[in-house]
Amino acid sequence: xxxxxxxxIWDAHVVKSVEDGPDILYIDRHLVHEVTSPQAFAGLKARGxxxxxxxxxxxxxxxxxxxxxxxxxxxxxxxxxxxxALAANTKANGIPYFPLGDPxxxxxxxxxxxxxxxxxxxxxxxxxxxxxxxxxxxxxAFGIGTSEVEMVLATQCIMQxxxxxxxxxxxGTLRPGVCPKDVILYIISRLGTSGxxxxxxxxxxxxxxxxxxEGRMTVCNMSIEMGARGGLVAPDETTFDYIRGRRFAPKGxxxxxxxxxxxxxxxxxxxxxDMEFAFDAADIHPMVTYGTNxxxxxxxxxxxxxxxxxxxxxxxxxxxxYMGFEPGERLLGHKVDYVFLGSCTDGRIEDFRAFADVVExxxxxxxxxxWLVPGSKSVERRIEEEGIxxxxxxxxxxxxxxxxxxxxxxxxxxxxxxxxxxxxxxxNFVGRQGRGARTILSGPxxxxxxxxxxxxxxxxxx
Amino acid sequence: MxxxxxxxxxxxxxxxxxxxxxxxxxxxxxxxxxxDSFGEKLFYNWRYRKxxxxxxxxxxxxxxxxxxxxxxxxxxxxxxxxxxxxLADYGFGAVVASSFADIFRNNALNNGLxxxxxxxxxxxxxxxxxxxxxxxxxxxxxxxxxxxxxxVGMETFPIxxxxxxxxxxxxxxxxYLLSILSDIEKxxxxxxx
Numbered sequence: 175x176x177x178x179x180x181x182x183i184w185d186a187h188v189v190k191s192v193e194d195g196p197d198i199l200y201i202d203r204h205l206v207h208e209v210t211s212p213q214a215f216a217g218l219k220a221r222g223x224x225x226x227x228x229x230x231x232x233x234x235x236x237x238x239x240x241x242x243x244x245x246x247x248x249x250x251x252x253x254x255x256x257x258x259a260l261a262a263n264t265k266a267n268g269i270p271y272f273p274l275g276d277p278x279x280x281x282x283x284x285x286x287x288x289x290x291x292x293x294x295x296x297x298x299x300x301x302x303x304x305x306x307x308x309x310x311x312x313x314x315a316f317g318i319g320t321s322e323v324e325m326v327l328a329t330q331c332i333m334q335x336x337x338x339x340x341x342x343x344x345x346g347t348l349r350p351g352v353c354p355k356d357v358i359l360y361i362i363s364r365l366g367t368s369g370x371x372x373x374x375x376x377x378x379x380x381x382x383x384x385x386x387x388e389g390r391m392t393v394c395n396m397s398i399e400m401g402a403r404g405g406l407v408a409p410d411e412t413t414f415d416y417i418r419g420r421r422f423a424p425k426g427x428x429x430x431x432x433x434x435x436x437x438x439x440x441x442x443x444x445x446x447x448d449m450e451f452a453f454d455a456a457d458i459h460p461m462v463t464y465g466t467n468x469x470x471x472x473x474x475x476x477x478x479x480x481x482x483x484x485x486x487x488x489x490x491x492x493x494x495x496y497m498g499f500e501p502g503e504r505l506l507g508h509k510v511d512y513v514f515l516g517s518c519t520d521g522r523i524e525d526f527r528a529f530a531d532v533v534e535x536x537x538x539x540x541x542x543x544x545w546l547v548p549g550s551k552s553v554e555r556r557i558e559e560e561g562i563x564x565x566x567x568x569x570x571x572x573x574x575x576x577x578x579x580x581x582x583x584x585x586x587x588x589x590x591x592x593x594x595x596x597x598x599x600x601x602n603f604v605g606r607q608g609r610g611a612r613t614i615l616s617g618p619x620x621x622x623x624x625x626x627x628x629x630x631x632x633x634x635x636x
Numbered sequence: 637m638x639x640x641x642x643x644x645x646x647x648x649x650x651x652x653x654x655x656x657x658x659x660x661x662x663x664x665x666x667x668x669x670x671x672d673s674f675g676e677k678l679f680y681n682w683r684y685r686k687x688x689x690x691x692x693x694x695x696x697x698x699x700x701x702x703x704x705x706x707x708x709x710x711x712x713x714x715x716x717x718x719x720x721x722x723l724a725d726y727g728f729g730a731v732v733a734s735s736f737a738d739i740f741r742n743n744a745l746n747n748g749l750x751x752x753x754x755x756x757x758x759x760x761x762x763x764x765x766x767x768x769x770x771x772x773x774x775x776x777x778x779x780x781x782x783x784x785x786x787x788v789g790m791e792t793f794p795i796x797x798x799x800x801x802x803x804x805x806x807x808x809x810x811x812y813l814l815s816i817l818s819d820i821e822k823x824x825x826x827x828x829x
Contacts, residue, residue, distance in 0.1 A: 194797045195796055200823055209667075252667035256667050256669055317739055319742060329817065331813055332809075398739075489652065601656075601713060604681075
């Protein structure tokens with residue numbers, strides 16, 4: 175029996191195994207932010223320990239940070255305290271830290287790949303469930319809790335039982351206008367929010383092979399939304415080309431040596447997956463969600479169904495009541511109050527390009543509040559270099575400063591009660607974007623069409 | 637970590653599937669830099685009305701007990717360990733559900749909170765028993781991995797031997813990892829890390 179990419183990376187990182195128990199897994203990259211780390215640093219200090227491998231640990235503030243006037247002190251005292259704690263803890267332990275305003279600051283899952291911090295064939299953890307993003311580069315990357323953050327800080331290891339494995343194939347050619355976000359929203363709508371619980375996913379087939387790294391990141395990012403421990407795409411030339419030349423990536427002969435190793439990581443032919451799913455690319459359309467979990471998705475042109483995979487009738491009805499929708503209702507033409515472009519799911523340059531392409535020649539609808547939040551300072555710079563910033567400003571949009579923003583509304587970017595927000599983020603949970611806020615997840619092109627039309631809209635029909 | 641062998645209690649019934657960690661503890665309460673007092677914020681948006689007054693119809697405001705009985709896929713979504721801290725700080729020692737999200741399960745185990753995964757049929761019977769009689773006794777016993785619900789019966793639940801021992805003896809993964817630092821050093825040398 176051969177090995178999957180996942181097996182190869184996992185096996186290479188097992189320090190030792192507990193009999194009838196978990197493996198001790200060595201961690202190559204530990205990403206740290208201000209929300210899930212202060213208690214871990216405090217625990218470390220209480221034990222009289224220092225960070226074992228600060229050279230393998232990278233930190234940035236992203237969750238609590240404002241998206242405007244970042245050069246001013248953070249107004250919210252609790253957020254300011256959390257960010258100050260990260261600055262102090264990273265300084266005391268010699269951890270590279272990208273503070274607010276630093277040219278490399280941004281959402282950890284955007285800057286990790288962008289700065290070449292996260293490479294390929296690695297184990298990557300962070301106290302954040304969307305760490306699964308880094309599977310796009312061919313990594314075992316997953317979210318952990320704060321106790322585990324403390325363990326990794328202290329020992330560079332974590333104890334984990336090897337998960338089962340699932341394979342998801344999407345073959346064929348995507349329809350014009352269908353983006354990576356639509357692909358993953360479609361998959362989750364078919365498998366449900368716990369469809370891959372206990373499993374690590376490998377995404378296979380034409381569609382992922384042909385996708386850019388940014389697109390693969392969007393897909394792997396949302397693996398957690400179907401319960402998966404993480405998801406990866408086996409590395410290929412697209413991966414190596416992406417990593418080449420990035421700030422922290424190996425250079426010259428070191429890079430060539432690493433690529434030679436990374437090329438050995440593709441899954442073997444004779445491998446076993448515990449679950450396998452296959453979808454046809456032609457069945458995927460631009461998507462939106464209509465409910466309060468990411469599995470409640472449908473084509474933007476569709477009608478709300480009367481059930482969803484993995485959702486009992488009671489929860490389904492509660493979700494629709496919260497959203498103010500009815501089964502059988504079409505969402506096209508439904509009023510939109512807010513549009514959020516950004517997050518670790520869709521805050522990369524390709525997402526801004528896709529948004530601007532739709533916006534070009536139109537203006538933002540008067541009744542819509544739009545938050546356009548780049549995923550990083552680097553994305554922010556490229557937006558201007560490529561002229562996207564000008565296109566968007568000419569159309570009445572404002573571009574804010576990087577951070578997690580309205581994805582989880584820890585800062586001031588909160589959607590008011592009862593208002594509808596078309597959001598390129600990853601979760602439409604009750605109250606996620608503000609108490610009583612109603613979130614409709616979509617990709618950047620659909621979000622742009624909604625921002626311009628002021629109602630739920632399909633980019634084709636503008 | 638606290639030691640847990642048995643938990644005997646009445647239940648707090650929250651018969652809802654897919655309870656995500658944003659519901660267990662909303663993000664705006666994650667700004668605290670210590671582990672304390674998260675119990676006050678547990679299920680905040682469900683427990684309190686907008687004016688801050690308790691919603692008497694919500695389970696936590698009506699019943700007492702150290703066992704929370706919920707639906708399928710408990711703890712999905714964000715990895716925030718604050719969810720496990722809030723449940724433990726409030727006084728829960730076990731959560732009974734027909735399935736758990738992976739990260740939540742680990743976070744619970746790392747905080748001495750026992751994730752008791754039962755079959756959907758057993759859960760359904762337990763839920764009806766608690767509905768009929770809120771004083772229904774629940775008995776979770778790690779020594780034989782069992783849960784007994786008064787008037788319903790007994791079922792065993794899955795938990796790895798290593799984690800079961802950790803819970804029963806009050807050990808955590810950090811204790812173990814710090815005891816094998818020499819193995820970790822060898823691994824680093826061997827792999828030129």
